[in-house]
Amino acid sequence: MKKILDLISEEVTKAFTACGYDAKYGKVTLSNRPDLCEYQCNGAMAAAKEYKKAPFMIADEVAEKLSGNKMFSMVESVKPGFLNLKLDNVYLACYLVQMQEDEGKFGCEMPQKPKTIIVDYGGANVAKPLHVGHLRSAIIGESIKRIGKFMGHNMIGDVHLGDWGLQMGLIIVELKERKPELVYFDENYTGEYPAEAPFTISELEEIYPTASKKSKEDEAYRDAAMQATNELQHGRRGYQALLGHILNVSVTDLKKNYDNLNVSFELWKGESDAQPYIPAMVQKMKDDGFAYMSDGALVVDVKEETDAKEIPPCIILKSDGASLYSTTDLATIVWRMQDYNPDGMIYLTDKRQELHFIQVFRCARKTGLVNADTELKHIGFGTMNGKDGKPFKTRDGGVMRLEYLLDEINEEMLKKITENQKTKENLGISEEEAKATAKTVALAAIKYGDLSNQASKDYIFDIDRFTSFEGNTGPYILYTIVRIKSILNKYYGLGKNVQGAVIEAAHSESEKNLMLELSKFNAMMENAFEETAPHKVCSYIYDLANAFNSFYHGNKIMAEEDEKIQKSYIRLLELTKAVLEVCIDVLGFSAPERM
Numbered sequence: 343m344k345k346i347l348d349l350i351s352e353e354v355t356k357a358f359t360a361c362g363y364d365a366k367y368g369k370v371t372l373s374n375r376p377d378l379c380e381y382q383c384n385g386a387m388a389a390a391k392e393y394k395k396a397p398f399m400i401a402d403e404v405a406e407k408l409s410g411n412k413m414f415s416m417v418e419s420v421k422p423g424f425l426n427l428k429l430d431n432v433y434l435a436c437y438l439v440q441m442q443e444d445e446g447k448f449g450c451e452m453p454q455k456p457k458t459i460i461v462d463y464g465g466a467n468v469a470k471p472l473h474v475g476h477l478r479s480a481i482i483g484e485s486i487k488r489i490g491k492f493m494g495h496n497m498i499g500d501v502h503l504g505d506w507g508l509q510m511g512l513i514i515v516e517l518k519e520r521k522p523e524l525v526y527f528d529e530n531y532t533g534e535y536p537a538e539a540p541f542t543i544s545e546l547e548e549i550y551p552t553a554s555k556k557s558k559e560d561e562a563y564r565d566a567a568m569q570a571t572n573e574l575q576h577g578r579r580g581y582q583a584l585l586g587h588i589l590n591v592s593v594t595d596l597k598k599n600y601d602n603l604n605v606s607f608e609l610w611k612g613e614s615d616a617q618p619y620i621p622a623m624v625q626k627m628k629d630d631g632f633a634y635m636s637d638g639a640l641v642v643d644v645k646e647e648t649d650a651k652e653i654p655p656c657i658i659l660k661s662d663g664a665s666l667y668s669t670t671d672l673a674t675i676v677w678r679m680q681d682y683n684p685d686g687m688i689y690l691t692d693k694r695q696e697l698h699f700i701q702v703f704r705c706a707r708k709t710g711l712v713n714a715d716t717e718l719k720h721i722g723f724g725t726m727n728g729k730d731g732k733p734f735k736t737r738d739g740g741v742m743r744l745e746y747l748l749d750e751i752n753e754e755m756l757k758k759i760t761e762n763q764k765t766k767e768n769l770g771i772s773e774e775e776a777k778a779t780a781k782t783v784a785l786a787a788i789k790y791g792d793l794s795n796q797a798s799k800d801y802i803f804d805i806d807r808f809t810s811f812e813g814n815t816g817p818y819i820l821y822t823i824v825r826i827k828s829i830l831n832k833y834y835g836l837g838k839n840v841q842g843a844v845i846e847a848a849h850s851e852s853e854k855n856l857m858l859e860l861s862k863f864n865a866m867m868e869n870a871f872e873e874t875a876p877h878k879v880c881s882y883i884y885d886l887a888n889a890f891n892s893f894y895h896g897n898k899i900m901a902e903e904d905e906k907i908q909k910s911y912i913r914l915l916e917l918t919k920a921v922l923e924v925c926i927d928v929l930g931f932s933a934p935e936r937m
Contacts, residue, residue, distance in 0.1 A: 343449040345865040354383050357407040363389050379426035386423040397423025431847035434857050438845045442917050449864035452494035461487045463690035464501030468592035469550045472599045472744040474734050478723045481792050483690040484605045485876040488928040493871045503612030511571030516553035526580035539587035543595045604930050616673035623676050632709045644704035656701040671702045675711050686717035693722025724800035734803050754809050756780035779934040783817050786931040790816030794880035814884050822887040823933040826919040833912055843909035852896040859889040863921050883925045890918050
């Protein structure tokens with residue numbers, strides 16, 4: 343189904359060419375003066391110079407050519423040469439009927455050849471709890487993946503765990519100090535290792551920070567951890583078995599926490615999964631003449647003549663032969679290309695890692711790890727800050743665990759919902775339902791609060807504002823959906839139905855404004871996918887919710903006496919609800935039945 347702006351542009355372009363002007367001048371945009379018109383075309387202003395003619399004369403000709411066109415209720419030429427347009431109400435209603443008939447996609451055209459895109463958006467470290475620093479990657483990445491899936495593409499989310507490096511050695515050394523009798527530390531042991539881990543998630547989360555602190559104070563301890571890391575990476579059986587336990591215990595806990603965020607991954611791969619691919623990758627880079635020794639390290643030059651600033655070489659191996667993040671990221675690209683041959687890979691990290699990804703992407707292209715047309719994209723996100731404008735911390739200055747933040751917002755939301763119920767009569771919401779509703783609304787508050795900001799920008803995490811039922815917030819969007827559900831339940835509860843009814847031409851200005859917002863859906867979704875920009879979905883549903891609430895306050899839907907008009911209203915509400923629900927689903931949250 344074509345986007346409505348494209349359909350309008352086609353008609354205006356026909357009029358321009360019929361008057362003897364180039365088709366390029368027929369492009370139509372949304373009006374920047376909605377008090378005057380709904381759409382506008384400024385082509386006559388640009389055409390004036392080429393055709394040596396006053397712009398208003400060109401606009402007059404085109405307007406005359408468009409007179410009588412059933413698409414428009416108004417075509418107006420305005421000096422010095424603008425074309426102001428309003429859509430015909432019947433035409434707009436027919437467009438919405440087509441949207442409604444395209445159940446599930448609402449006018450979004452599906453690709454003839456879907457792309458396979460891997461989204462790398464977890465980045466959690468094993469043996470450590472998720473904290474607020476993991477929030478943005480999970481929320482933004484999940485939404486980008488969902489938008490792509492909705493638009494018909496094969497989207498694969500990979501958590502890309504931090505499960506390699508010194509942190510593993512630290513855990514092994516600390517565990518050895520505490521439980522030296524474990525068979526994992528016996529180099530002569532040849533039997534099967536126990537199936538059950540020698541620690542719980544709580545113990546594991548305490549072991550790592552203890553070991554990390556010791557390593558900063560005791561050089562011998564740190565050396566032992568580095569030696570353990572080296573032995574692990576070179577295949578020591580007992581340490582490999584411990585790594586397996588660490589992963590199993592950590593991943594089980596991580597899945598539970600990600601589930602609470604309504605975030606999921608198709609792949610639970612880690613840096614360790616890339617290790618088998620490193621030797622061959624490094625050898626090929628050497629054989630092909632890309633990798634060379636510099637100050638003891640193996641590097642690949644990635645600078646380009648057009649660089650405005652110095653881009654250092656990409657380090658492949660350190661002087662001691664150890665791998666780095668760049669090594670494992672490149673090796674991960676190798677296995678992704680071998681296993682999935684994706685059309686693109688999208689990485690979500692803190693924007694401070696921008697240089698790292700410039701180096702990795704350039705190295706991957708230069709050394710032929712990816713196809714010429716494989717898209718590599720890094721989305722660097724800004725910082726989530728407290729009200730003081732500094733990175734979000736706990737009251738005692740530490741990094742807050744993600745589950746504690748979720749609990750805090752759940753409690754705040756439950757308090758607001760409970761207070762809200764006291765002002766209403768006979769809703770009969772149980773304590774259990776109130777808690778479930780609070781959890782649903784709290785997640786919307788967090789996710790919408792984050793996603794409504796452009797990813798690259800820092801933002802203030804303000805619990806009071808995010809949990810408000812008014813303004814540009816998640817709870818406001820959900821409240822709008824719940825209001826629509828309530829009206830529909832009342833209507834159908836009376837035994838009525840809309841069988842055979844369709845959305846009719848608007849009966850009021852507020853109804854038409856709602857219909858105009860709905861007609862923008864497919865263009866918005868396409869744009870949000872192309873630009874990997876969930877904030878555009880947020881902006882759209884805020885406008886749509888506002889348009890619906892204006893319509894709701896301006897029209898007596900349930901009291902409407904004309905049955906045909908009422909049925910048209912109900913059909914319009916059903917479409918509005920469906921579009922809003924699709925949008926919040928791609929943002930990663932849902933709406934309760936009551937609030």
